[in-house]
Amino acid sequence: MAQKTYMQALNDAMREEMERDPNVLIFGEDVGQFGGCFGVTKGLFDQFGERRVRDTPITESAIVGAATGAAAAGLRPVCELMFVDFIGVSMDQLFNQAAKMRYMFGGKTTIPMVLRAPQGGGIGAAAQHSQSLESWFMHIPGLKVVMPATPEDAYGLLISAIRDDNPVVFLEHKMLYGVEGEVPDNAGPIPFGKARIHREGTDVTIVALSKMVYSALEAAETLAAKGISAEVVDPRTVSPLDMDSILTSVKKTHSLVIAHEAVKIAGAGAEIAAQVAEDAIDYLDAPIMRVGAPFVPVPFSPPLEEAFLPNAEDIVAAVEKIRS
Amino acid sequence: MKTVGIIANPISGKDIRRLVAHGSVFDNQEKVRIVRRLLVGLASVGIERVIFMPDYYAIVQRAHKGIHSPIEIASAPMCAENTQEDSTKAARLMVDAGVGCIFVLGGDGTSRAVAKGNAVVPILPLSTGTNNVFPYMIEATVAGLAGGVLTSGQISVEEGCFRSPVLEVLDDDNNLVDIALVDAAVHTDTFVGSKAIWSMKQITQIVLTRCRPDSIGLSAIGGQLHTLTPQEHRGLHLILGPGGKRVLSPIAPGLIEPVDIALEDHLTLGQSIRVDQSPCVIALDGEREVEVKRGAHVHIRFSDRGPWVVDVSKVMALAQQAGIFVQPR
Amino acid sequence: MTIKKKTMVQMYNTMYRIRQFEKKLQEFFAAGKIPGFVHLYLGEEAVAAGTCAALNKEDYITSTHRGHGHLIAKGGDLKLMMAEIYGKSTGYCKGKGGSMHIADVDLGILGANGIVGGGGPIAAGAGMAIQYRGEDRVAVCFFGDGASNQGTTQEALNLASAWNLPVVFVNENNGYGISCPISKSMAITDIADRAAGYDMPGVIVDGNDVVAVYEAITAAVERARKGEGPSLVECKTYRWRGHFEGDACTYRSDDELDEWVKKDPIPRFAKKLLDDGILTQKELDKLNADIDDELAAAITFAEESPLPEPADMFDDVYA
Numbered sequence: 027m028a029q030k031t032y033m034q035a036l037n038d039a040m041r042e043e044m045e046r047d048p049n050v051l052i053f054g055e056d057v058g059q060f061g062g063c064f065g066v067t068k069g070l071f072d073q074f075g076e077r078r079v080r081d082t083p084i085t086e087s088a089i090v091g092a093a094t095g096a097a098a099a100g101l102r103p104v105c106e107l108m109f110v111d112f113i114g115v116s117m118d119q120l121f122n123q124a125a126k127m128r129y130m131f132g133g134k135t136t137i138p139m140v141l142r143a144p145q146g147g148g149i150g151a152a153a154q155h156s157q158s159l160e161s162w163f164m165h166i167p168g169l170k171v172v173m174p175a176t177p178e179d180a181y182g183l184l185i186s187a188i189r190d191d192n193p194v195v196f197l198e199h200k201m202l203y204g205v206e207g208e209v210p211d212n213a214g215p216i217p218f219g220k221a222r223i224h225r226e227g228t229d230v231t232i233v234a235l236s237k238m239v240y241s242a243l244e245a246a247e248t249l250a251a252k253g254i255s256a257e258v259v260d261p262r263t264v265s266p267l268d269m270d271s272i273l274t275s276v277k278k279t280h281s282l283v284i285a286h287e288a289v290k291i292a293g294a295g296a297e298i299a300a301q302v303a304e305d306a307i308d309y310l311d312a313p314i315m316r317v318g319a320p321f322v323p324v325p326f327s328p329p330l331e332e333a334f335l336p337n338a339e340d341i342v343a344a345v346e347k348i349r350s
Numbered sequence: 351m352k353t354v355g356i357i358a359n360p361i362s363g364k365d366i367r368r369l370v371a372h373g374s375v376f377d378n379q380e381k382v383r384i385v386r387r388l389l390v391g392l393a394s395v396g397i398e399r400v401i402f403m404p405d406y407y408a409i410v411q412r413a414h415k416g417i418h419s420p421i422e423i424a425s426a427p428m429c430a431e432n433t434q435e436d437s438t439k440a441a442r443l444m445v446d447a448g449v450g451c452i453f454v455l456g457g458d459g460t461s462r463a464v465a466k467g468n469a470v471v472p473i474l475p476l477s478t479g480t481n482n483v484f485p486y487m488i489e490a491t492v493a494g495l496a497g498g499v500l501t502s503g504q505i506s507v508e509e510g511c512f513r514s515p516v517l518e519v520l521d522d523d524n525n526l527v528d529i530a531l532v533d534a535a536v537h538t539d540t541f542v543g544s545k546a547i548w549s550m551k552q553i554t555q556i557v558l559t560r561c562r563p564d565s566i567g568l569s570a571i572g573g574q575l576h577t578l579t580p581q582e583h584r585g586l587h588l589i590l591g592p593g594g595k596r597v598l599s600p601i602a603p604g605l606i607e608p609v610d611i612a613l614e615d616h617l618t619l620g621q622s623i624r625v626d627q628s629p630c631v632i633a634l635d636g637e638r639e640v641e642v643k644r645g646a647h648v649h650i651r652f653s654d655r656g657p658w659v660v661d662v663s664k665v666m667a668l669a670q671q672a673g674i675f676v677q678p679r
Numbered sequence: 680m681t682i683k684k685k686t687m688v689q690m691y692n693t694m695y696r697i698r699q700f701e702k703k704l705q706e707f708f709a710a711g712k713i714p715g716f717v718h719l720y721l722g723e724e725a726v727a728a729g730t731c732a733a734l735n736k737e738d739y740i741t742s743t744h745r746g747h748g749h750l751i752a753k754g755g756d757l758k759l760m761m762a763e764i765y766g767k768s769t770g771y772c773k774g775k776g777g778s779m780h781i782a783d784v785d786l787g788i789l790g791a792n793g794i795v796g797g798g799g800p801i802a803a804g805a806g807m808a809i810q811y812r813g814e815d816r817v818a819v820c821f822f823g824d825g826a827s828n829q830g831t832t833q834e835a836l837n838l839a840s841a842w843n844l845p846v847v848f849v850n851e852n853n854g855y856g857i858s859c860p861i862s863k864s865m866a867i868t869d870i871a872d873r874a875a876g877y878d879m880p881g882v883i884v885d886g887n888d889v890v891a892v893y894e895a896i897t898a899a900v901e902r903a904r905k906g907e908g909p910s911l912v913e914c915k916t917y918r919w920r921g922h923f924e925g926d927a928c929t930y931r932s933d934d935e936l937d938e939w940v941k942k943d944p945i946p947r948f949a950k951k952l953l954d955d956g957i958l959t960q961k962e963l964d965k966l967n968a969d970i971d972d973e974l975a976a977a978i979t980f981a982e983e984s985p986l987p988e989p990a991d992m993f994d995d996v997y998a
Contacts, residue, residue, distance in 0.1 A: 083834075085837065092804035094804055095803060096805065099808035119797075131776060131790060134784055
């Protein structure tokens with residue numbers, strides 16, 4: 027058992043997979059000697075050289091498209107978008123090409139690629155460098171969408187992503203890179219579509235994504251002090267989405283709050299809420315509440331950004347509202 | 351109205367020799383800039399009108415649009431078919447329209463197409479092609495001055511131009527099939543294909559109207575052995591193969607090959623060579639052009655019925671002597 | 680360049696296969712037998728035939744929305760293609776792709792593509808995989824004059840050139856992006872002129888002359904195999920039909936079409952084969968008849984094949 031940062035866990039996962047499989051290679055903007063804009067690929071260039079850790083021009087369509095083509099030709103590329111916000115430049119290559127090739131071709135190809143991208147606010151990067159866009163990706167059949175919250179999950183899920191034969195969008199929260207946590211030695215891959223129950227409880231289920239897992243745990247502490255037992259469920263992947271675990275928890279607690287940093291409207295929470303409503307409404311004792319960002323672009327100035335980002339207090343307030 | 355013609359080939363400088371050799375990609379924007387400089391030169395010596403060959407890039411119109419030129423431009427009355435026949439046809443129409451000089455932007459191939467349509471009016475070929483032996487590598491502004499003073503009659507054609515020799519390709523019945531200005535080669539291919547030639551392995555004979563040691567293309571092969579100016583009207587016939595000399599020759603831009611010459615012979619005006627090999631393709635000025643079917647034959651005749659060509663250096667020297675560009679203060 | 684007789688015959692065979700296949704589709708579409716819509720390759724056959732004759736089976740291609748010709752030329756099975764276009768479960772894509780999405784990765788076909796300019800980055804990626812593994816292969820990206828204006832295409836050209844990838848960009852300049860002539864969509868007329876900006880050779884060939892296309896692509900492929908990087912070959916051609924079947928072509932004149940029909944690449948090449956004694960008339964007739972028979976069998980196969988079951992839609996979303 028080792029204590030690692032989220033970033034180190036990601037770096038270790040890539041290193042180990044590259045050591046294991048010669049078909050794994052990394053490319054993206056400044057991922058080489060520079061080590062990535064946030065430092066996630068640091069040291070990999072030195073170990074594996076330019077052939078396997080390659081800087082690209084600033085050319086997002088070509089990055090995602092080349093990963094798609096290289097994957098169709100049998101490699102396992104791990105490419106990095108410097109910020110998830112840049113996906114707009116390359117969206118066609120992801121959602122019309124990578125995601126659909128297998129299906130359109132009648133199952134005759136596989137596209138084993140990983141698109142790593144940091145998302146989320148908190149660093150004063152404003153509207154084009156701070157979004158959380160998981161709902162865009164989970165809307166597209168053919169993509170898998172991963173959102174690890176802890177170093178252990180970051181490590182295990184990235185290994186799974188690299189070994190997966192489908193295009194995987196791997197969304198890292200940039201505020202989590204420095205978070206430390208236990209990562210078991212030789213932990214190996216963590217399967218997609220299996221939620222992690224971070225805290226068991228009996229009164230309310232809080233489904234939280236990515237960094238909001240920490241807010242949910244903090245909220246659960248506050249609620250515990252008030253005599254409310256909250257269960258914190260992290261789906262870890264939103265496509266596939268482990269509805270079984272969420273439904274099991276809801277059937278036990280009879281109430282549900284969903285928390286994510288993305289804009290609340292048409293966010294992942296809307297989908298989770300709808301599925302719970304369809305499959306377990308009779309178990310609910312209260313309306314489902316969502317905690318998410320307001321329907322505005324991510325603002326720049328610190329007080330604005332702070333007000334924009336959902337937090338533990340919002341979760342507590344949501345729980346208290348449905349229990350009042 | 352003092353009128354000149356401009357034939358600017360939009361497709362010159364883009365053939366396969368960019369792939370098999372290291373030819374420059376000669377883009378059409380560059381041709382537009384060259385025509386602009388030409389127009390400036392022409393206007394300064396009083397040329398009033400330009401008749402141009404229509405082309406799909408509209409080289410001359412674009413050039414004219416980009417500058418405030420007093421020169422009026424008009425298209426030759428034809429539709430562009432986007433083949434080399436356009437150049438031939440345009441040249442004919444320009445002769446009919448009474449132009450004093452035809453400027454040609456292209457390579458050896460373009461000049462050849464123009465010469466097919468005109469042996470009367472002097473041509474001034476500017477290099478924008480691949481293997482440039484016939485056209486000049488000179489500044490278009492100066493070309494405009496030279497062609498302009500010639501057109502305005504300040505220098506006569508007899509003084510400032512020379513008559514280029516030509517190679518006439520004739521069929522068995524002595525009908526003229528095609529011409530070459532610089533070189534004709536017998537090629538073992540049976541198809542024209544992408545036209546350009548780049549492999550000496552497939553060439554068995556070469557006939558040249560001119561050659562110099564500092565030349566490029568097939569004439570460079572002869573140029574390693576002899577110097578023949580276009581003014582002296584003496585040709586050269588080379589039969590390739592072992593048994594004779596081997597010369598290292600720049601046969602295309604960025605492509606140098608040793609070439610074995612089995613036999614060499616000078617040609618005089620009117621002399622012709624019978625090509626017994628068939629099937630074959632006759633390459634003219636570096637491009638496969640004439641397919642000779644099995645059993646057929648062609649003759650290549652060295653003739654002086656080529657086009658009049660402006661000798662730019664000579665015209666400018668005569669202009670200097672006459673003080674044409676010396677102005678009162 | 681010496682071209683083997685076998686290659687010459689193969690190129691004719693390919694062009695004729697494409698021609699007949701597309702003519703049938705034209706007929707079937709008009710008769711309402713084909714769902715969706717089709718973009719026919721009629722008139723442009725020499726580009727696909729000349730290009731693919733210069734490739735090996737292991738080489739990759741990315742194709743376009745007008746892709747039937749590329750697929751046939753790369754060795755696509757007429758039965759499976761026809762069944763796919765009919766939407767049958769026996770088709771290349773089990774009826775889930777249709778005309779614009781046929782692929783056969785075993786033949787190096789990384790897919791036709793419904794997005795104009797979609798294939799460029801994918802071809803660059805295939806080129807990257809070839810370079811990474813040090814293989815003796817190339818990737819060919821077919822793209823049109825319309826696609827040449829897409830950012831994806833420019834990004835792919837740049838990446839291929841920056842990384843010296845073994846990619847040959849084959850531009851099919853048929854003069855129109857849907858209804859819009861190139862005079863309205865770009866300031867230049869020759870796509871090859873753009874190559875200079877990427878430090879790669881750009882050449883123009885007569886796209887209706889299969890031998891000219893073959894020679895140029897062979898040279899470009901040879902460069903790529905030798906590690907000399909990408910090239911751009913612009914093939915000037917014309918589509919005889921509208922952008923899609925049903926397009927009334929109000930944006931162009933009949934005269935223009937007639938001029939190009941006179942440059943039909945197929946009779947021109949057939950005459951060459953006969954004149955040069957590469958094929959006798961009898962052999963040519965037999966070759967044509969064999970293709971017609973194969974096509975008839977493909978049509979029967981497609982027509983008699985079952986449609987997919989609704990539940991089949993759930994297959995193949997994920998590996």
